[in-house]
Amino acid sequence: GAGVSQTPSNKVTEKGKYVELRCDPISGHTALYWYRQSLGQGPEFLIYFQGTGAADDSGLPNDRFFAVRPEGSVSTLKIQRTERGDSAVYLCASSPSNNSPLHFGNGTRLTVT
Amino acid sequence: SQQGEEDPQALSIQEGENATMNCSYKTSINNLQWYRQNSGRGLVHLILIRSNEREKHSGRLRVTLDTSKKSSSLLITASRAADTASYFCATDASGTYKYIFGTGTRLKVLA
Numbered sequence: 001g002a003g004v005s006q007t008p009s010n011k012v013t014e015k016g017k018y019v020e021l022r023c024d025p026i027s028g029h030t031a032l033y034w035y036r037q038s039l040g041q042g043p044e045f046l047i048y049f050q051g052t053g054a055a056d057d058s059g060l061p062n063d064r065f066f067a068v069r070p071e072g073s074v075s076t077l078k079i080q081r082t083e084r085g086d087s088a089v090y091l092c093a094s095s096p097s098n099n100s101p102l103h104f105g106n107g108t109r110l111t112v113t
Numbered sequence: 114s115q116q117g118e119e120d121p122q123a124l125s126i127q128e129g130e131n132a133t134m135n136c137s138y139k140t141s142i143n144n145l146q147w148y149r150q151n152s153g154r155g156l157v158h159l160i161l162i163r164s165n166e167r168e169k170h171s172g173r174l175r176v177t178l179d180t181s182k183k184s185s186s187l188l189i190t191a192s193r194a195a196d197t198a199s200y201f202c203a204t205d206a207s208g209t210y211k212y213i214f215g216t217g218t219r220l221k222v223l224a
Contacts, residue, residue: 004155033212042201042214043156056211089154098210099144101158102203 002026004105006092012111013082021077021108025094032075033095033102034067036088043091049075050098082112117145117202117215125221132189134218136202137182143210145178146203147187150217156201159187164207194224 005024013019025032030051035043045059052072060066064082069075079086089109093102117138126132136145144163148156160176162169162185169176175188189196199219203212 031210035214042216045211045213048211050210056209058211091155093156099161099163101146101161102148102156102212103158104148104155106155 004092004094004103006090006105006108008108009106010109010111012113015082015084015112017082019079019082019110021079021090021110023075023077023092023094023105025073025075025092026096026103027073029094029096029103030072031095031098031100032069033093034075034077035091035093037091037107038088046077079110082110084112086110087112117204117213119200119202119215119218121218122216123219123221125223126192128192128194128222128224130192132192132196132220132222134187134200134220136185136187136204136215138185138202138204138215139183140204140206141180142204143207144205145176145185146212147174147176147185148201148203148214150199150201159200189220192220192222194222196220197222 007022032049034046037043047057049069064080067077089107091107093104146161147159150156162178173190178185199217201217203214
Protein backbone atom coordinates (compact mmCIF):
# COMPACT_ATOMS: atom_id res chain seq x y z
CA GLY A 1 0.00 0.00 0.00
CA ALA A 2 0.95 3.67 -0.15
CA GLY A 3 3.48 4.87 2.34
CA VAL A 4 3.92 8.25 3.98
CA SER A 5 4.13 10.96 1.36
CA GLN A 6 5.86 14.30 1.87
CA THR A 7 5.68 17.25 -0.48
CA PRO A 8 7.61 18.97 -1.81
CA SER A 9 10.69 16.77 -1.79
CA ASN A 10 12.88 19.84 -2.04
CA LYS A 11 12.16 23.45 -1.21
CA VAL A 12 14.47 26.43 -1.68
CA THR A 13 13.33 29.70 -0.18
CA GLU A 14 14.77 33.06 0.68
CA LYS A 15 15.44 34.16 4.23
CA GLY A 16 12.36 35.77 5.72
CA LYS A 17 9.83 33.91 3.57
CA TYR A 18 7.01 31.65 4.76
CA VAL A 19 6.96 27.94 3.87
CA GLU A 20 4.53 25.07 4.27
CA LEU A 21 5.57 21.43 4.26
CA ARG A 22 2.93 18.75 3.76
CA CYS A 23 2.69 15.21 5.09
CA ASP A 24 0.19 12.57 3.95
CA PRO A 25 0.32 9.72 6.47
CA ILE A 26 -0.64 6.12 5.86
CA SER A 27 -4.42 5.84 5.85
CA GLY A 28 -5.82 4.99 9.26
CA HIS A 29 -2.68 5.92 11.19
CA THR A 30 -3.71 7.99 14.18
CA ALA A 31 -0.27 9.14 15.32
CA LEU A 32 1.79 11.56 13.25
CA TYR A 33 5.26 12.89 14.03
CA TRP A 34 7.43 15.67 12.64
CA TYR A 35 11.21 15.60 12.97
CA ARG A 36 14.02 17.61 11.45
CA GLN A 37 17.46 16.32 10.69
CA SER A 38 20.68 18.16 10.00
CA LEU A 39 23.62 16.57 8.25
CA GLY A 40 25.35 13.99 10.41
CA GLN A 41 22.80 14.26 13.21
CA GLY A 42 19.92 12.13 14.40
CA PRO A 43 16.30 13.17 13.79
CA GLU A 44 15.28 15.93 16.21
CA PHE A 45 11.74 15.67 17.57
CA LEU A 46 9.47 18.62 16.75
CA ILE A 47 5.83 17.67 17.40
CA TYR A 48 3.56 14.64 17.76
CA PHE A 49 -0.17 14.45 16.93
CA GLN A 50 -2.64 11.91 18.20
CA GLY A 51 -5.65 12.37 15.94
CA THR A 52 -6.28 16.07 15.38
CA GLY A 53 -4.63 17.35 18.52
CA ALA A 54 -0.98 18.01 19.23
CA ALA A 55 -0.13 15.58 22.03
CA ASP A 56 3.34 17.06 22.46
CA ASP A 57 4.79 20.13 20.75
CA SER A 58 7.74 20.57 23.07
CA GLY A 59 10.25 20.16 20.25
CA LEU A 60 9.13 23.15 18.20
CA PRO A 61 12.15 25.49 18.45
CA ASN A 62 10.25 28.78 18.64
CA ASP A 63 6.98 30.46 17.71
CA ARG A 64 7.94 30.71 14.05
CA PHE A 65 7.12 27.00 13.78
CA PHE A 66 3.55 25.73 13.81
CA ALA A 67 1.90 22.50 12.71
CA VAL A 68 -1.71 21.51 12.14
CA ARG A 69 -3.65 18.34 11.43
CA PRO A 70 -7.23 19.59 11.14
CA GLU A 71 -8.95 16.36 10.08
CA GLY A 72 -6.68 13.87 11.74
CA SER A 73 -4.99 12.85 8.50
CA VAL A 74 -2.87 15.26 6.44
CA SER A 75 -0.56 17.52 8.43
CA THR A 76 1.16 20.76 7.48
CA LEU A 77 4.27 22.15 9.13
CA LYS A 78 4.42 25.92 8.76
CA ILE A 79 7.54 28.01 9.20
CA GLN A 80 7.31 31.80 9.29
CA ARG A 81 10.14 34.25 8.65
CA THR A 82 12.54 31.49 7.69
CA GLU A 83 16.16 31.71 8.76
CA ARG A 84 19.24 30.07 7.28
CA GLY A 85 19.46 27.90 10.40
CA ASP A 86 16.11 26.34 9.48
CA SER A 87 17.79 24.54 6.58
CA ALA A 88 17.47 20.80 7.18
CA VAL A 89 15.57 17.72 6.08
CA TYR A 90 12.10 17.69 7.63
CA LEU A 91 10.83 14.18 8.21
CA CYS A 92 7.28 13.04 8.84
CA ALA A 93 6.29 9.67 10.28
CA SER A 94 2.98 8.00 11.08
CA SER A 95 2.02 5.10 13.27
CA PRO A 96 -1.20 3.07 13.69
CA SER A 97 -1.10 3.34 17.45
CA ASN A 98 1.12 3.98 20.41
CA ASN A 99 3.77 1.30 20.92
CA SER A 100 3.97 0.66 17.17
CA PRO A 101 6.78 1.29 14.69
CA LEU A 102 7.00 4.65 12.96
CA HIS A 103 6.67 4.72 9.16
CA PHE A 104 8.73 7.54 7.69
CA GLY A 105 8.34 9.53 4.52
CA ASN A 106 11.36 10.48 2.42
CA GLY A 107 11.45 13.97 3.87
CA THR A 108 11.48 17.50 2.53
CA ARG A 109 14.89 19.08 2.12
CA LEU A 110 14.49 22.76 3.02
CA THR A 111 17.19 25.18 1.99
CA VAL A 112 16.97 28.79 3.15
CA THR A 113 19.24 31.12 1.18
CA SER B 114 19.29 16.59 25.03
CA GLN B 115 19.02 13.27 23.24
CA GLN B 116 17.22 10.49 25.07
CA GLY B 117 19.32 7.85 23.32
CA GLU B 118 23.00 7.83 22.49
CA GLU B 119 24.59 5.26 20.22
CA ASP B 120 28.15 4.07 20.17
CA PRO B 121 30.36 3.75 18.34
CA GLN B 122 29.70 6.84 16.22
CA ALA B 123 31.27 5.09 13.25
CA LEU B 124 32.13 1.48 12.49
CA SER B 125 33.94 -0.02 9.52
CA ILE B 126 34.05 -3.79 9.02
CA GLN B 127 34.67 -6.38 6.31
CA GLU B 128 31.81 -8.16 4.60
CA GLY B 129 30.92 -11.33 6.48
CA GLU B 130 31.90 -9.96 9.88
CA ASN B 131 29.41 -9.14 12.63
CA ALA B 132 28.58 -5.56 13.59
CA THR B 133 27.50 -4.53 17.07
CA MET B 134 26.04 -1.15 17.94
CA ASN B 135 25.01 0.04 21.38
CA CYS B 136 22.39 2.47 22.60
CA SER B 137 22.09 4.02 26.05
CA TYR B 138 19.14 6.03 27.28
CA LYS B 139 18.21 8.04 30.34
CA THR B 140 14.66 7.38 31.55
CA SER B 141 12.32 4.41 31.86
CA ILE B 142 10.71 3.53 28.54
CA ASN B 143 7.71 1.79 26.96
CA ASN B 144 9.77 0.39 24.13
CA LEU B 145 12.98 0.88 22.17
CA GLN B 146 13.18 0.83 18.40
CA TRP B 147 16.05 0.51 15.93
CA TYR B 148 15.99 2.19 12.52
CA ARG B 149 18.25 2.26 9.47
CA GLN B 150 18.78 5.26 7.22
CA ASN B 151 20.36 5.36 3.79
CA SER B 152 21.41 8.56 2.05
CA GLY B 153 20.09 10.86 4.76
CA ARG B 154 16.42 10.54 3.80
CA GLY B 155 13.62 8.32 5.17
CA LEU B 156 14.27 5.94 8.04
CA VAL B 157 13.30 2.29 7.87
CA HIS B 158 12.09 0.46 10.96
CA LEU B 159 14.10 -2.64 11.88
CA ILE B 160 12.98 -3.95 15.28
CA LEU B 161 10.82 -2.83 18.21
CA ILE B 162 11.56 -4.32 21.62
CA ARG B 163 9.22 -3.70 24.54
CA SER B 164 10.39 -2.85 28.02
CA ASN B 165 9.39 -6.31 29.33
CA GLU B 166 11.38 -8.12 26.62
CA ARG B 167 15.08 -8.94 26.79
CA GLU B 168 15.92 -10.16 23.30
CA LYS B 169 14.39 -10.18 19.81
CA HIS B 170 15.52 -11.58 16.50
CA SER B 171 14.67 -10.69 12.92
CA GLY B 172 16.64 -12.44 10.20
CA ARG B 173 20.30 -11.46 10.66
CA LEU B 174 19.41 -8.90 13.33
CA ARG B 175 19.46 -9.50 17.08
CA VAL B 176 18.48 -6.85 19.60
CA THR B 177 18.95 -7.05 23.34
CA LEU B 178 17.54 -4.76 26.01
CA ASP B 179 18.82 -4.32 29.55
CA THR B 180 16.45 -2.00 31.39
CA SER B 181 18.55 -2.11 34.57
CA LYS B 182 21.47 -0.60 32.65
CA LYS B 183 19.22 1.46 30.36
CA SER B 184 20.98 0.08 27.32
CA SER B 185 20.34 -1.89 24.15
CA SER B 186 22.50 -3.47 21.50
CA LEU B 187 21.91 -4.25 17.84
CA LEU B 188 23.88 -7.10 16.32
CA ILE B 189 24.02 -7.61 12.57
CA THR B 190 25.47 -11.00 11.72
CA ALA B 191 27.26 -11.92 8.48
CA SER B 192 27.22 -8.32 7.29
CA ARG B 193 26.85 -7.39 3.63
CA ALA B 194 27.87 -4.30 1.69
CA ALA B 195 24.15 -3.45 1.47
CA ASP B 196 24.07 -3.06 5.27
CA THR B 197 26.12 0.12 4.89
CA ALA B 198 23.92 2.82 6.43
CA SER B 199 23.35 4.86 9.58
CA TYR B 200 21.60 3.08 12.44
CA PHE B 201 19.57 4.87 15.10
CA CYS B 202 17.85 3.86 18.29
CA ALA B 203 14.68 5.63 19.39
CA THR B 204 13.12 5.59 22.82
CA ASP B 205 10.08 7.09 24.46
CA ALA B 206 9.98 8.17 28.09
CA SER B 207 7.31 5.99 29.72
CA GLY B 208 3.80 7.18 29.08
CA THR B 209 4.73 9.80 26.50
CA TYR B 210 5.04 7.96 23.14
CA LYS B 211 7.29 10.83 22.12
CA TYR B 212 10.15 9.07 20.37
CA ILE B 213 13.57 10.61 20.71
CA PHE B 214 16.38 9.47 18.44
CA GLY B 215 20.04 9.13 19.23
CA THR B 216 22.92 10.49 17.20
CA GLY B 217 23.39 7.25 15.25
CA THR B 218 26.12 4.82 14.29
CA ARG B 219 27.47 5.08 10.75
CA LEU B 220 28.26 1.57 9.58
CA LYS B 221 30.41 0.91 6.55
CA VAL B 222 30.71 -2.67 5.31
CA LEU B 223 33.62 -3.18 2.94
CA ALA B 224 33.25 -5.72 0.14
